[in-house]
Amino acid sequence: MEFWLPVIWSVVIAIAVIMYVVLDGFDLGIGILFPFAEHDQDRDIMMNSVAPIWDGNETWLVLGGGGLMAVFPVAYATILPALYLPIIVMLLALVFRGVAFEFRFKAAPRNRWWWNLAFAGGSTLAAFAQGVTLGAFIQGFQIQDNQFVGGPFDWLSAFALLTGFGLVAGYALLGATWLIMKTEGALQDWTYERTVPLMSVVLLFVLAVSAWTPFLENTIHQRWFSWPNIALLSPVPIVTALVLFQLWRAVNLRREIQPFVLSIALFLLCYLGLGISLYPTVVPHTVTVWEAASETSSLIFMLVGVAILLPIILAYTAYTYWVFRGKVQPGEGYH
């Protein structure tokens, strides 16, 4: 129990985080692509393609954050102060992004650009701040006695900026492939055209981050390049390469659903790579899942809830996606 509970919980939290990254990732990606759309009517469709579901998608962020506090309080209480500024900036960016869904359709046409800006700027900044957070997280923090003891700008590094821009590109790819699936006609053509260069950019970022990460910490290097790990883990980069190749083909063959599925697969593989690099630490390189875990009775009490409620949540989430299935029509919405 003492061993397995934190392990099970790290899997649950990991699922919550990747659910957030993938689901809100394509929402935020729509926002990142927003300024490049050619007509305001296209922007309407782009926004309406996610308007009914973004709120549910963003809730995974609350589960990730709230869950981290509940399950690994030491991690929550050290990582958040360490990332104080990027986290608050991300939250405020999400404020702008979130209200833009409502305000943009209620604004007078001549004031609408303001909420276009809030939506695009909020989405892009939130994605960037999340990427910076990720990079700083991988690099690790100065910790003493379960407390953060570093400075307010420790997170700022070349690597964190790289992951910041990388995540913006990655989310844009998710958003573009979502749009391919949800639109038709001229907007879909436009999206296909934009997806091709976007894939190259994402490829470059995946390569750069993957090449850099092992040199950040010796433990990560050991994890990947010591024998027999190098053989056992080699499928991860190989499958990633295959997914990227198939994504390339699918976009060029103008498949509608495959690109989105493959983009998600790409995110899952990168995430898996990250997990392999960092396990079993939850504050990278310093605090393990067992050291950070909350009280056993709290973990059990919540696990009961998760076991019952998470399948129900997934079921009704799937139902709402099903209700809004198919291509988005111009003028759809309740406004």
Add this chain to the structure above:
Amino acid sequence: MDLDPLLLSRIQFAFTVSFHIIFPSFTIGLAAWLAVVEGLWLYTGRRVYYELARFWTKIFAVSFAMGVVSGIVMSYEFGTNWSQFSNIAAPVIGPLLAYEVLTAFFLEASFLGIMLFGWNRVPRGVHFATTCIVAVGTTVSAFWILSANSWMQTPAGFAIENGRFVPTDWFELIFNPSFPYRFMHMVTAAFLSTGLVVGGVGAWYLLRRRNLPHGRIMVAMAVGLLAVLAPAQLIIGDMHGLNTMEHQPRKVAAMEGHWETKTGAPLILFAVPDQEAQTNHFEIGIPNLGSLILTHEWNGEVHGLDQWAPEDQPNVPIVFYSFRVMVGIGLAMIALGLTGAFLGLRRRLFESRWFLTVQALMTPLGFVAVLAGWFVTEVGRQPYIVYGLMRTSEAVSPVPGGSVLATLILFVVVYGIIFGAGMFYMFRLAKKGPEADQGEPAHGTPARPLSAAGDAAAPAE
């Protein structure tokens, strides 16, 4: 300049949570009301109920969006600004918040999409069920967050092990002594605040002789709600106060402005509390009534703040004045509800322009009362974050004051913009009204053919 991260974090948290609380207070009541109106539409088939539901759903959506985005901030501020508290109290507080996410947030957020955008995509019955689910979700959310808050006020069902709060009895912990009262008091407050808004907008329509059928329903339903719930709130509030006196006597002493412990204490109506001198100036009170209300005995003994050292007292002026603001508005609501009910029984409710004017003017007062009430309970808990056990000063994150000042300024600017815009759009929606709204599509976007927004047809089966 010496920037105190503790003070700045407190200001930031107070600001962000005060901003946040307004919107859930409104959405809890409005979601329930929308479910009622939509149910009436399905039951009676009268189109006016459908128009009311569609109209208020738009206002609901704006409020909900602001509640969601400001609520996510709160869930991270526990870590960014109160990491020591999070670390020490997580085994108790964490599961309550986790259950809030699992049982309420996902439910609200997922079904909100269908509630707003699904009118033409699901059958009427399913849409009605969706509205009900969202309404239940908002209340379940209040259940968990108020349980967590109440635990910080009246901790129970725990032990302290290795410097941490550790749960020992989940039932006692969740249903801690102040929770049932706080939950009832807050949910009732949410209903009352919503009643004031719905009734106030309706009264305004009647005064302007627009949207008359809608306005009458809004005014009549709001008056009915206020006539029942406002007096009920007085009783619930009294019970909550007695519970507070049992578990947090120094909060009650601050609310009442009692510095000295005495029997036959007066009910102080007005005073200027002076914390430094530990006394009141310009005190106006009614003899013995304080004891009567607090102990339900003419000569009951009432604890004064002299029981605690000055550094263990809350800020008395804030608690004292906020309490009077809350009670004053509560009494005004009772007067409004009972007067409205009296006029209604005499069939003069919709014609009494003076009454409608008062009702329209009282539109925002519910939120003022909610904020004042939260000031009472939260400031009254100080200097503790977990009453009697953990001081707020021990809870703050190791973050420099400069960082907190920077984010505080950002919060004020961003929330100022969002609040201003949100209020503006809600006002404009209200001004357009349910009738004006039905005929025209949204700005620039043609109505979806299926939705038939301009025609008499209600949504498809």
